[in-house]
Amino acid sequence: MTSTFDAATWGAQLNAVGDDILAGDLSLREESLRRKVAFYLGADGLPVSQTSCEPSEWYPTLVTRMTSVVVAHGRVVVAIDAALPLHSSILDVAFPGAGSTGSMLDITVVDLSRHRRTLHAQIPSHLVVTGTIALALSPVAAARKTTAPEHEAAIG
Template sequence: MTRTFDASTWGAPLSAAGDDILAGEVSLREESLRRKVAFYLDADGLPVSQSSCEPSEWYSTLVTRMTSVVISHGRAVVSIDAALPLHSSILDVAFPGSGSTGSMLDITVVDLSRHRRTLHAAIPSHLVVTGTIAVALSPVVAARKTTAQSHRPAIG
């Protein structure tokens, strides 16, 4: 099965190459092994270390390592070795180097701060703890409070 990556979701041009995922010429699996720390992909697909980013900077793709994987009763809980931006949701996940897709499951991603985000996505049939995970992020904008306007008849 060939995986496609929508740039509007992932923010960077990605492509499948066998079991791996490429950002241009960069193998996400190899880059994750080389860096050993989480990194974002900028709009051109170039890696940017998460630890060097200001809190106000935003990137759509985070690549990091899994520290725990539990699959049970049609659900998966995947702990990662990175902190997700606080005001973000997860649009999609991919598992560079993990082989072909197994099935669709509810996947809960747990970050270093123990924050959880759940989505329904494809997960490979064989995951390796310490394997690589790529996470497509979307900013969540806080809802603004609105006040109801009362319509009272004019007295007069």
């Protein structure tokens, strides 16, 4: 059975084929096993090494390895072997190689810098530590510090 991921969310056209997820002919699971570092997917579905990217570059899909998985009390905490872009949120998550059947749970993703992002998504019934995880990212604008006009007048 083949299902398609929304390109508006994932940035590239992705298809689930069996337990794997493909970007064109590229198996995200196989590519993750082949590489030692996390990678992004460009709009064309080709991998771009996270370590070769400038901080100002933006890619909507990050693929990396899980280093820890804890499932308890209806929640999942997944540590990943990558740094999430600082001003990003996670829109969706997929687990290439783990299948798609499972439950909807709160998933907290913890990156190498110990930053946390939480979302409610489907988790496969069986996850393997060191398995592959794909994250659909969305940029979040940095909050700007502003001063109310009446506060400025009171200062001056």
